[in-house]
Amino acid sequence: MSEASDESLRRGAAVMASGTAVSRVLGLLRGMVLTAAIGATGQAADAFAVANKLPNVLYMLLIGGVLNAVLVPQVVRAYKRNVGQEYVDRLLTFGFATLAAATIVLTVCAPLLVRLYSKPGNAAQLELATTFAYWCIPQMFFYGVYALLGQVLNARGSFGPYMWAPVVNNVVSIVGFGVFALVLGVAPENGMTDATAWGVAPTVLLAGSATVAVAAQALVLLPALRAAGVHYRPRWGLRGSGLGRAGTVATWTLVGLAIGQLGYIVVSRIASQAPEAAGLSEAAGPVAVAGNAAYDWAFVIFMLPHSLVTVSIATAMFTRMSAQAHEQDVDGVRASLSSGMRTVGVFTVLATAVVGLLAEPIVRLVMPAETDEAVRAVAVVVVAMIVGLPAFGAWSMSQRGYYAYEDARGMVPTQIVMAAVVVLGTLLGRAVLPPGEWVAGAGLAMSLSYLVGALMGMRYLSRRLHGADGARILRLHVRAAVAALPALVVGLGVLVGLEHVLSTGLLAALTECVVVSALMTVAYAVALRVLHVTELDDLVRPLLARVGRYRRR
Structure with missing residues (x-):
């Protein structure tokens, strides 16, 4: 490897580290705003925590090694072949379809999953957690899209967007949770720590903000993908793809x-x-x-x-x-x-x-x-x-x-x-x-x-x-x-x-x-x-x- 390649690698690592640092700071601020909106304890906070657990578990599983083990080596090898982009298209299409199917199934199973991850007790709290779950579980799909696109970018040598995208997530979440606190007031004075106080509008505003934020984290990678020379188009079929x-x-x-x-x-x-x-x-x-x-x-x-x-x-x-x-x-x-x-x-x-x-x-x-x-x-x-x-x-x-x-x-x-x-x-x-x-x-x-x-x-x-x-x-x-x-x-x-x-x-x-x-x-x-x-x-x-x-x- 040349000295220029070494310097490019070091710059990539520095960009990723700076993006992670900014995201960590904003994540702390996001948690503070969420606490101001619904409190750190209480029925609503616990219900939201249960509902938001599932997509995060999937995300941790994705970055825990599967994509590192599979996607980066496959993509690096693909781009060295004449049919590299076609292979990547098939890989991404298969990944997107699998994520979509799993997300639909798990969203339908929201009541069962909530009971699995929480101890059934207060009926209102259980109902609120289930409603939150219907809104939060679709984050699974967008977390998966983010991970797939990010690893393709990494394989192309574009490291910054993948590490900076969570900043967008935190910013959107902060805005959404902030609007919630501004409109309804801060906890516990707003009464929203009690599960019985929730209606359709506050539920959609809070849980919807969290899901829109994750979607933004994934979609913001699309321009970076094009800039890296990756022009994705859906392609079906696995035969002969090496998958x-x-x-x-x-x-x-x-x-x-x-x-x-x-x-x-x-x-x-x-x-x-x-x-x-x-x-x-x-x-x-x-x-x-x-x-x-x-x-x-x-x-x-x-x-x-x-x-x-x-x-x-x-x-x-x-x-x-x-x-x-x-x-x-x-x-x-x-x-x-x-x-x-x-x-x-x-x-x-x-x-x-x-x-x-x-x-x-x-x-x-x-x-x-x-x-x-x-x-x-x-x-x-x-x-x-x-x-x-x-x-x-x-x-x-x-x-x-x-x-x-x-x-x-x-x-x-x-x-x-x-x-x-x-x-x-x-x-x-x-x-x-x-x-x-x-x-x-x-x-x-x-x-x-x-x-x-x-x-x-x-x-x-x-x-x-x-x-x-x-x-x-x-x-x-x-x-x-x-x-x-x-x-x-x-x-x-x-x-x-x-x-x-x-x-x-x-x-x-x-x-x-x-x-x-x-x-x-x-x-x-x-x-x-x-x-x-x-x-x-x-x-x-x-x-x-x-x-x-x-x-x-």
């Missing part, structure tokens, strides 16, 4: 996802037992003892640095590796995989140090209304999870290596071992730890599973690629860890000083996060320079280039 192989890859990918879910079920069950096992009442339990809610919040924080940087780099690198694998360029795949792992490692080691040290202030920022006991309970789980972030980044890049060769089946043994580590580690934690630390034990088990997955994945790729540059990747992570030590010392000293000067509260937490993370980043960068870690340049060059362009304007 049989794609279906096999998708099947094994789903098997792997199902195996992973078994581990999560065990974690969820044990987390739900922790408050009761600690001898606390139902009301007090979530405050003092980490349970499922604490796990969910901790996982959100754990995933934030991963989604901002690692996913962007991995997505951009995956397109390159897929093309190299198709060309049987083993050396190219090995070099791309090594470069991606080392660049991701520079970031994930720093993120681990920063988030681990600032766990309590970060949790305070995302949960401003919670008690100090609840914040500490979640922060412990965050620390247990975040220590596995570098291994998680390496495992994510290893997955792209499997997917580049369309070998989802080869990844299943590793996924089985990882799930076993999670299950056994969580059960061991339950046996030897007090209930208040069960969820933290599960977090440590997850971190260990990522390490096992990364090592097994590298072993597989080393065999397939006749070496995976493992020694160089390991040296980078060791040097990055050494560079993180002075950053931790600086951060800890500053944090202790700020805690003596500042009072507790939201503003204090924000100040601690901004000041300490900034100084730790500087100390880390200086230490990396002293250690001659050149991968730092690969990480920051796109950002510096964008800043330079803005200054020239």
Whole structure:
């Protein structure tokens, strides 16, 4: 690959990271506006949460690996053939038709699905949730369209639109929810927290806004598709299209996802037992003892640095590796995989140090209304999870290596071992730890599973690629860890000083996060320079280039 190609790849990763960051901020604002409209608790809020769960579950399944494993390699290969666009047309047509059929069936089944995901109780609330579901389940189709078109764009080297499209979703949602609050007032004064207060107009305005927002997220990709040179036209027929192989890859990918879910079920069950096992009442339990809610919040924080940087780099690198694998360029795949792992490692080691040290202030920022006991309970789980972030980044890049060769089946043994580590580690934690630390034990088990997955994945790729540059990747992570030590010392000293000067509260937490993370980043960068870690340049060059362009304007 040429230097120009490398620079294009880095720019793509930077664009994706910036889009994700903006979307995250707007997503937080969207949640605040929705809370103002219908409240954070109550019958209406719970009913809407149940109804809006289903399309999001499908979306997470789509981006969980199936499209990465199937679509990108297929599209990259297709565009290298004379019939490339025809193949992509058939692939998209088949995908759209399947999504439409599934959406229609599941929309008809809305009453059954609502009862499956919620405990039947208040009749008015159940009826409201079902009505919301009729409006929300069609989001499934648009989430699927967004994922399909976005992966085609990624395969064509156009990364920005896919990551920036959710910004449109959040903006439309904010406007719709804002109009709801403006017309009907804010909760709880507007009385809309009660399920019996809802009529046709407010239901359509709220749920309709959410669905229109997802539709906008998908449709905004159409101009980008044309700009990337993709002119889609519906084509039917699968014979001779090669989709049989794609279906096999998708099947094994789903098997792997199902195996992973078994581990999560065990974690969820044990987390739900922790408050009761600690001898606390139902009301007090979530405050003092980490349970499922604490796990969910901790996982959100754990995933934030991963989604901002690692996913962007991995997505951009995956397109390159897929093309190299198709060309049987083993050396190219090995070099791309090594470069991606080392660049991701520079970031994930720093993120681990920063988030681990600032766990309590970060949790305070995302949960401003919670008690100090609840914040500490979640922060412990965050620390247990975040220590596995570098291994998680390496495992994510290893997955792209499997997917580049369309070998989802080869990844299943590793996924089985990882799930076993999670299950056994969580059960061991339950046996030897007090209930208040069960969820933290599960977090440590997850971190260990990522390490096992990364090592097994590298072993597989080393065999397939006749070496995976493992020694160089390991040296980078060791040097990055050494560079993180002075950053931790600086951060800890500053944090202790700020805690003596500042009072507790939201503003204090924000100040601690901004000041300490900034100084730790500087100390880390200086230490990396002293250690001659050149991968730092690969990480920051796109950002510096964008800043330079803005200054020239």
